Amino acid sequence: MQITQPLAETAERRRENLFVRIVRRLADSRELTLFVLVVVLALAMSIVYPNNFPTASNMRAVLLNLAPVGMLVCGMMLLMIGGTFDLSVGSTLAFSGVWAGVVAGWWGWSAEIAVLIGILVGALCGLVNGLIVTRIGINALIATLGTLTIYRSLTYVTAGTGVTPISDAFAEYGRAADPLFRIQSPFWAMLVLVLVGGWLVARTRFFRQFYFIGGNPRAAQLSGIRVDRLILIGFVIMGALAGLAGVLGAARLNSAVVNAGVGIELKVITATVLGGASLKGGEGTILGGILGVLFIALIENAMIINAIGVFWQGLVVGLVLLFAVSLDRFKTSGRA
Amino acid sequence: MAPRLKINGLSKFFPGVRALDDVSMSVEAGEIRALLGENGAGKSTLGKIVAGVYSRDQGTVLVDGAEIGTLDEKAAGDLGIGIVHQEGSLVPQLSVAENIFAGRQPTQWLGQVNVRAMREQAKALIAQLGVAIDPALKVSVLSPAQAQIVEIAKALSRDLRVLILDEPTAALTLTETGKLFDVVRRLAGNGVSVIYVSHRLAEIFSLCHSVTVLKDGRLAGTRQVAETSTDELIRLMVGRDVHFSRSATGRKIGEIVLEAQDLDAPPLVRSASIIVRAGEIVCLAGLIGSGRSEFCEAIFGARRRHGGQIRIGGTAIDPKGPWDGKHAGIGMVPEDRKAAGLFLGMDIVNNVAATVLSRVSSGANFSNRKAEALARNFVDELRIATPSVRQIVGNLSGGNQQKVLLAKWLAMEPRLLIVDEPTRGVDVGARSEIYRLLRALADKGVALLVVSSDLPEVLALADRIVVMAEGRTVGELPGDGASEEQVLRLATRYTASVAEVRKQPDMAEA
Numbered sequence: 060m061q062i063t064q065p066l067a068e069t070a071e072r073r074r075e076n077l078f079v080r081i082v083r084r085l086a087d088s089r090e091l092t093l094f095v096l097v098v099v100l101a102l103a104m105s106i107v108y109p110n111n112f113p114t115a116s117n118m119r120a121v122l123l124n125l126a127p128v129g130m131l132v133c134g135m136m137l138l139m140i141g142g143t144f145d146l147s148v149g150s151t152l153a154f155s156g157v158w159a160g161v162v163a164g165w166w167g168w169s170a171e172i173a174v175l176i177g178i179l180v181g182a183l184c185g186l187v188n189g190l191i192v193t194r195i196g197i198n199a200l201i202a203t204l205g206t207l208t209i210y211r212s213l214t215y216v217t218a219g220t221g222v223t224p225i226s227d228a229f230a231e232y233g234r235a236a237d238p239l240f241r242i243q244s245p246f247w248a249m250l251v252l253v254l255v256g257g258w259l260v261a262r263t264r265f266f267r268q269f270y271f272i273g274g275n276p277r278a279a280q281l282s283g284i285r286v287d288r289l290i291l292i293g294f295v296i297m298g299a300l301a302g303l304a305g306v307l308g309a310a311r312l313n314s315a316v317v318n319a320g321v322g323i324e325l326k327v328i329t330a331t332v333l334g335g336a337s338l339k340g341g342e343g344t345i346l347g348g349i350l351g352v353l354f355i356a357l358i359e360n361a362m363i364i365n366a367i368g369v370f371w372q373g374l375v376v377g378l379v380l381l382f383a384v385s386l387d388r389f390k391t392s393g394r395a
Numbered sequence: 396m397a398p399r400l401k402i403n404g405l406s407k408f409f410p411g412v413r414a415l416d417d418v419s420m421s422v423e424a425g426e427i428r429a430l431l432g433e434n435g436a437g438k439s440t441l442g443k444i445v446a447g448v449y450s451r452d453q454g455t456v457l458v459d460g461a462e463i464g465t466l467d468e469k470a471a472g473d474l475g476i477g478i479v480h481q482e483g484s485l486v487p488q489l490s491v492a493e494n495i496f497a498g499r500q501p502t503q504w505l506g507q508v509n510v511r512a513m514r515e516q517a518k519a520l521i522a523q524l525g526v527a528i529d530p531a532l533k534v535s536v537l538s539p540a541q542a543q544i545v546e547i548a549k550a551l552s553r554d555l556r557v558l559i560l561d562e563p564t565a566a567l568t569l570t571e572t573g574k575l576f577d578v579v580r581r582l583a584g585n586g587v588s589v590i591y592v593s594h595r596l597a598e599i600f601s602l603c604h605s606v607t608v609l610k611d612g613r614l615a616g617t618r619q620v621a622e623t624s625t626d627e628l629i630r631l632m633v634g635r636d637v638h639f640s641r642s643a644t645g646r647k648i649g650e651i652v653l654e655a656q657d658l659d660a661p662p663l664v665r666s667a668s669i670i671v672r673a674g675e676i677v678c679l680a681g682l683i684g685s686g687r688s689e690f691c692e693a694i695f696g697a698r699r700r701h702g703g704q705i706r707i708g709g710t711a712i713d714p715k716g717p718w719d720g721k722h723a724g725i726g727m728v729p730e731d732r733k734a735a736g737l738f739l740g741m742d743i744v745n746n747v748a749a750t751v752l753s754r755v756s757s758g759a760n761f762s763n764r765k766a767e768a769l770a771r772n773f774v775d776e777l778r779i780a781t782p783s784v785r786q787i788v789g790n791l792s793g794g795n796q797q798k799v800l801l802a803k804w805l806a807m808e809p810r811l812l813i814v815d816e817p818t819r820g821v822d823v824g825a826r827s828e829i830y831r832l833l834r835a836l837a838d839k840g841v842a843l844l845v846v847s848s849d850l851p852e853v854l855a856l857a858d859r860i861v862v863m864a865e866g867r868t869v870g871e872l873p874g875d876g877a878s879e880e881q882v883l884r885l886a887t888r889y890t891a892s893v894a895e896v897r898k899q900p901d902m903a904e905a
Contacts (some may be wrong), residue, residue, distance in 0.1 A: 159846070262758060263761060264755075264756040264759065264760070265751060267752065271741075271745070272742070274739075274740045275735075275737065275739065277734060277735045278735055278749070279738075279749070280697070280716075281717050281727065282717070282749040283717045283718040284718070284749070341738070341740055341741070342740075357664065373452050383661075387769075
């Protein structure tokens with residue numbers, strides 16, 4: 060009773076053992092947590108499976124496979140920072156890919172125009188989502204749940220069973236690889252997006268407004284931030300990114316598949332939340348999001364290599380997600 | 396006979412804070428005890444411990460002489476201790492009856508809720524409080540005062556021995572407050588002990604028998620209301636004498652900054668006009684629901700306007716959203732600082748920067764350095780008590796939050812600053828500081844439009860008082876020499892005449 064508060068607190072701090080301190084440190088930065096997990100997992104896999112895991116071909120496959128989710132995470136992170144999200148990204152991705160396929164394959168237009176149209180179709184889908192959410196005022200969950208089925212259905216209506224093959228010039232957009240690492244273009248596109256997007260969201264005042272919107276939309280509105288306009292822009296960016304992912308995916312296979320991206324929205328949201336986004340909005344970084352994607356990709360790869368089987372994959376990813384989010388309870392700077 | 400509630404040596408720690416330190420008090424059956432103190436003095440914490448919302452770290456609690464071991468919300472309910480929270484605990488989508496019996500609805504066969512019995516019992520409970528509210532109504536359609544009554548009925552639905560009211564009148568009008576007091580007195584007359592947590596001294600003098608004052612988590616003293624004075628209670632709360640006197644500054648009042656004419660923004664604003672000059676503090680007074688906040692929102696662009704003109708510095712503006720108001724040089728500090736003003740989860744730097752993102756940027760880049768410098772300036776200038784500018788705003792006390800909110804709008808250097816309820820939920824010490832700040836702003840030539848329901852505040856601050864009633868500006872008084880009675884007469888007389896007109900719609904039409 061006689062001890063003054065600061066003293067009592069230091070004594071308490073000292074009693075905390077090393078483990079607790081590490082947990083606190085990790086809890087304070089989701090990026091750091093994920094980075095440590097990714098490194099530990101990669102090292103462990105390299106030691107246990109030196110012939111299968113750290114090979115050039117395996118790395119190439121892992122990085123190429125995570126590209127579409129990685130691109131989408133950039134947009135999803137932005138939306139979730141602003142306190143909203145988009146469930147229709149998988150359908151947008153397929154719809155855009157199919158339109159690029161139709162333009163290049165059936166109509167025989169140039170590959171450049173096909174790529175452009177694919178991205179535009181995606182942006183248009185995003186615009187529609189954004190208008191429904193901001194103008195009509197339908198909750199994003201319901202609005203994009205609706206467009207998820209609408210866009211998928213429009214994809215079937217447009218191309219039936221898909222467009223195969225599209226055209227060699229178009230395929231080149233998804234297959235071109237760099238001379239050094241020989242990784243195909245979707246990965247490089249994703250890398251550029253992550254770097255540019257990461258800088259934009261972390262540093263520029265325009266994108267910084269999303270943190271305010273997610274933190275308290277009414278206060279943001281009354282601070283003179285154009286909440287609806289920004290959310291609309293966020294949805295358009297999300298749609299354009301889904302369009303790009305769809306176009307590059309179709310190009311890589313030289314085939315626009317109508318079932319492309321089924322279920323990808325949940326993968327993307329999982330990675331985004333794992334990367335530090337909150338459903339309430341106001342927090343998260345693109346770096347965290349991409350580390351989330353990388354971590355999930357490594358887990359999947361590990362499962363395939365050690366032949367535990369694909370069936371266990373979801374269990375592990377789910378447990379890691381719950382673990383990472385529960386770490387928040389140990390945050391030192393969090394609100395009481 | 397043992398007292399109804401006895402607390403001995405109660406202490407409570409939160410991380411880094413000793414919220415309550417060795418507090419003892421005892422309350423008799425049928426006694427109305429006020430719990431008074433500045434924000435952060437621990438009065439709400441004390442109430443919540445007695446109601447079992449928080450656990451205690453040290454000390455004993457005795458109810459009717461029996462010592463209580465673990466005291467959680469269920470145990471408190473079983474003991475007959477009820478609490479009406481500041482935030483309210485009702486589910487707006489459900490009916491009054493359903494809310495009163497939440498989780499304990501009377502049932503019939505197969506566990507079905509017996510709706511009829513539930514409604515009848517709810518009706519009886521509400522009737523005990525001397526009011527009539529249809530128990531079938533949804534809570535969302537009730538007025539804040541009716542919702543309070545339902546909260547009390549909910550506490551009453553179990554054999555109530557101690558009722559804790561945490562700032563119950565914050566959202567109530569004067570008449571509603573009067574009705575609530577009748578209910579509280581009736582309960583006390585039936586032997587219920589009431590712990591009444593409030594900032595408002597006037598209420599304590601009109602309602603309570605005794606008052607316990609807390610300061611920084613410690614007991615500062617307990618007095619019988621009949622034997623104490625406002626001055627003594629304020630001294631106990633802040634440890635010094637505080638006066639809200641008018642300061643005779645001889646401020647220079649300049650040109651017209653805001654001229655709003657016949658603003659029409661239904662349903663709450665119909666034909667309101669106002670003029671505010673540079674260096675002038677104009678207070679907008681009126682009863683709750685008279686359309687003051689809505690009038691201000693319409694000026695700022697946060698509310699759709701159907702008619703009327705707004706001029707800022709002689710130039711007509713037509714704000715379509717808050718960004719337009721801001722662009723014209725208007726700042727608006729909203730009434731509800733938590734819901735509409737601050738980013739509670741963000742730090743001081745980001746909150747202050749929210750209105751001036753372009754100023755704290757270099758090109759497209761947000762500059763943390765510039766934003767921190769700006770925030771540091773305001774922390775010094777406004778004397779915001781915080782360990783660092785990176786402190787999360789949700790962790791600050793009410794008074795300091797209010798200062799951060801002011802800083803957010805001062806950062807944009809407004810020509811006209813609208814402040815809606817500048818000191819709601821702010822303790823006495825911080826209050827006089829906020830007055831000092833507002834006066835200093837006016838001295839610098841900013842035009843200030845202050846909405847306040849607190850008449851002493853209006854009289855202390857205003858150079859001119861504009862009174863609103865029923866969505867109209869109905870009168871004007873000079874700030875110097877005006878009395879509370881004059882303001883109230885203006886605010887209520889108009890209401891009465893409108894009511895008369897409404898009684899005879901045919902004649903009014905003709």
